[in-house]
Amino acid sequence: MNISTKTNNLALVGLTAKFLKVFGLGLVFWFVTTVCIMKLETLREINNAQTESQSTAAVKLRELDCLTRNIYWEAASEPFEGKVGVAQVTLNRVESGQFANSVCGVVHQKNVFYAKVVCQFSWYCETTHQIKAIHKGLWRESEEVAKRVLLENFRLPSLKNALYYHADYVNPNWNKTRIDKIGRHIFYK
Numbered sequence: 001m002n003i004s005t006k007t008n009n010l011a012l013v014g015l016t017a018k019f020l021k022v023f024g025l026g027l028v029f030w031f032v033t034t035v036c037i038m039k040l041e042t043l044r045e046i047n048n049a050q051t052e053s054q055s056t057a058a059v060k061l062r063e064l065d066c067l068t069r070n071i072y073w074e075a076a077s078e079p080f081e082g083k084v085g086v087a088q089v090t091l092n093r094v095e096s097g098q099f100a101n102s103v104c105g106v107v108h109q110k111n112v113f114y115a116k117v118v119c120q121f122s123w124y125c126e127t128t129h130q131i132k133a134i135h136k137g138l139w140r141e142s143e144e145v146a147k148r149v150l151l152e153n154f155r156l157p158s159l160k161n162a163l164y165y166h167a168d169y170v171n172p173n174w175n176k177t178r179i180d181k182i183g184r185h186i187f188y189k
Helices: 003-075 080-096 103-108 136-150
Strands: 110-113 116-119 164-167 178-182 185-188
Touching (some): 003 080
C-alpha cells in the first residue's frame, strides 16, 4: 500500500468513527427523549385523573346551579316536561359543538347581532341572574329537574335534536324545523 492509500484509509476510519459517535449520540438522545416523553405523559395522565377527581364535584355543582337557574328563569311555571325541555335544549347545545362547551358557557353565552348584544337566554341579559329566586317551591322543582337531566341523564325522546325554543306568544320567524310544543314553549331543531 502506498502512503496515499494509507492516508485515505486512516481518514475513512476516522470519519467512520466520528459518524458512529455522532450516530450513537443521536440514538442515545432519541432514546432518552422518548423515555422522558413517555414518563411525562404518564405523569400528566396521573395528574389529570387526580385533578378531575378533585374538581368534578365542584364543576358539577357549578353546572347544576347554572342549569337550575336557566330552568327557573325560563320555565319555572311550566309543567315538569317543559322544565326538562329547557334543560335538555341546554345540554343538547353543549353537545352540539355549535355553542359553548359547558352548561354555564351555554347559559351565559352572548352574541352580537347588528351591533346589539343578545343573550341565548333572555333572562341573563336582563340581569335577572342577579336576583335570588322568588318562589322557593319553583326553585326546588327546577333544581330537581336539573339534577335528573344533568346527573341522571333523564331525557325526553321527542327533544333529542332540539336546540332552540321560544314561548308560544312570540313569533321570531325562525326558519327552523318545529319538533314539539310543551306547555308554553315551542321546540325546534
